[in-house]
Amino acid sequence: MGGLITVIAKHFGFNPEEHPLPALLDTLYFDATHLYKTGFSLPPIDTAQPAADTGPTAQPEAQSVPSVQQHSTKPAPPTQSAHDTPADSAQPTPSATGPSSSTHYCVYSKGTMDESRVTHISIQLCQKLLNPSAVHGHSQFSIFRVPNQLRKVYEKAYEPQIVSIGPYHRGKAHLQGMEKYKMHLLRQLLKRIIRRRGGEGGENEIQEEVRKFVVAIGALEESARQCYDQPICLHSEEFVQMMIVDGCFIIELIRSFVDVDNRRQEDDPSFVLKLDLYITSRDFLLLENQLPLFVMLELFNLMKIPSQQNCDLICMITTYLKYQNLLIGFPVIQGISSPECKHLLDLIHHYWLPSSILRGRILGQRDELKVIRCATELIEAGIKFKKVDAHPEGRGPSMFDIRFKNGRLEIPTLIIEDETESFLRNIIAYEQLPLANDICYATDYMILMDCLIDSRRDVQLLCRCGIIDNRLGDDEVIATLFNRLGDYVIPSSCHFFYSELFSQVNKHCSKKKNKWMAKLRHDYFNSPWAVVSFWAAVALLFFTFLQTIYTVLAFYK
Structure with a gap:
């Protein structure tokens, strides 16, 4: 040393x-x-x-x-x-x-x-800068991978369980069982198209019909590839086949539940998929399990026959989703143009626009946000909860139309089933992406429900008021669901949909009278036995007072 x-x-x-x-x-x-x-x-x-x-x-x-x-x-x-x-x-x-x-x-x-190394590095960097897919500009992308910070919270919510759509989950072992149904469905679809046009459904006719599909979708291959935010490691032939098979599978499954007149045809294999229908519709709405909508529109136009020229794919999809109870109570939006919607999940996001946004309401600023108390504390502060029934056809308020009037929170009923968490997580993950254009009403709704629900007591209260329809059975599971739904979620940097409502609720709770009542309820009326004890004490005090009066009167007599 x-x-x-x-x-x-x-x-x-x-x-x-x-x-x-x-x-x-x-x-x-x-x-x-x-x-x-x-x-x-x-x-x-x-x-x-x-x-x-x-x-x-x-x-x-x-x-x-x-x-x-x-x-x-x-x-x-x-x-x-x-x-x-x-x-x-x-x-x-x-x-x-x-x-x-x-x-x-x-x-x-x-x-x-060395000058040669300088030149080589400069060329490589310039090539990356001039490549649109290498720069952080997502304007041309519409189908994204779920951000890693969201995926690690609950990965199962973003993974398909039955069917893969598109390239991201293609080839996974547990999804291979549905591939044979896709091909069977496509074969029956082509036969039906040929027969309705006057053919017999032979092999040559099927080959000719398939050729039309390949030519049409092959022309869209480059545009379809550019919709995905990650490189697709599929050859041109595989990619075009995947677009045709997956797109026809979605359209045909939707058609079989919308076209009532032809639902029970002998060649209609949709009944084979009955047990998997609910999970299949869930898989259609995963962020990573999407096809470009323009590909589906092109396929749908190829399937039309002269008598079906007025059919609209967007209307078929929204009707199908109502069969799955996914759009119950949401306003029917007329005039959604196909170029506005990039895929099925994007269509849902357009379709779900709250009525106040449709009326051009100006949203509150994010910097004005102050969270509100949980449901049990709001009850103690004198705020009441009222269930609002959403109209099945969307003519009433949507799920997001929550109002505060005269000390009462009016909230439409939320049905919570097995796949609700997966659906909400994918919608929220979608709103984290540039494609959502900073319209994050589902994320804002999640923030509101997370404020209202802190524990199972809050869930029980909202269930008693009819605001939550608990089809899972366990109140603690629902409380955990909403408490974790916002993990690693970044709210909109500009607007908050419920800013005005939060301000009204906090203003009500800040009044001295309401503060005193909240403290009284929290400290002395926090259980039925406490209420009974209080009234028993009041009665005892009252009778003691009466006895004192009678004793005094008897003394002077």
Whole structure:
């Protein structure tokens, strides 16, 4: 250890004979540590000659400071001793009293790069900058992977369980069972199209019909690939086949539940999928399990026969979703144009627009947001909850149309089933992406419900009021669902849909009368037994007062 300290001391111009060991340690501690971290290497210590550590080292009175570049590139002279100060080491000029501990020197090297390497690196960087998919601009993308921070909270909510749509989950083992149904459905679809056009459904006719599909979708291949935010590792033939098979599968399954007149045809295989229907419709609405809507529209137009020219795919999809109870109580939006919607989940997001947004209401600013209390505390503050029935055809308020009037929160009923969490998580994940254009009413609804629900007591209260229809059975599960639904979710930076409502509720709770009533209910009326005890005490006090009056009157008589 002494030899190491001596070498470091010599490097900084100290004479070990003139400076005691503690002073050397205090002065050199930071400098030696810093030099070690920045790449400085000490010469080897010759343990065979310990006497060399104790001898004085002659130092020149005036020593120039060598350059850092010399320190890193120039080798030490061959005649230099293992304990001599390196001639080309970067060091300060020692003063008469030793170097100041407040002055430190950073050892680094600076050289020149070969011109060919500079050119090569510049070209590579320019190619990345000029490639739209490499720059953080997502304007051309419409189908994204779920952000990793959301996926790790509950990965199962974003994974398909029965069927893969598109390239992201294609080829997974547990999804292969549905592939044979896709091909069977496509075959029956082509036969039905040919027969309705007057053909017999033979092999040649099927081949000709398939050729029309391939030509039409092949022309859209490049546009379809550009919809995905990650490179698709499929050959052109595989990609076009996937678009045709998956797109026809979705359209035909939807048609079989909308076209009532033809629902029970003998060649209609949709009844084979009855048990999987609910989960299949769930898989259709996953963020990563999407096809570009323009591909589905092109396929749908190819399927039309002259008597079906007025059929609208958007209307078929929304009707199908109502069969699945996904759009019950949401306003029917007329005139949604196909170019506005990028895929099925995007269509849901357009269809779900709250009525107040449709009326052009100006949303509150995010910086005005102050959270509200949970449901049980709001009840204690004198706020009442009222269920609002949403009209099945969307002519009434939507699920997001929550109002505060005269000390009463009016909230439409929310049905919570097995797949509700998955659906809400995918809608919220969609709103985290640039495609949502900062319209985050589902995220804002989640923030509101998270404020209202802190524990199972809040869930029980909302269930009693009819605001939550709990089809899971466990109140604690629902409380956990809403408490975790917002993990790693970034709210809109501009607007908050319930800003005005939060302000009204907080203003009501801040009134002194309501504060006192909330404290009274919380401290003394927090259980039925406490209420019974209170009224028993009041009755006892009343009868005691009456007895006192009668006693006084009897005394004066």
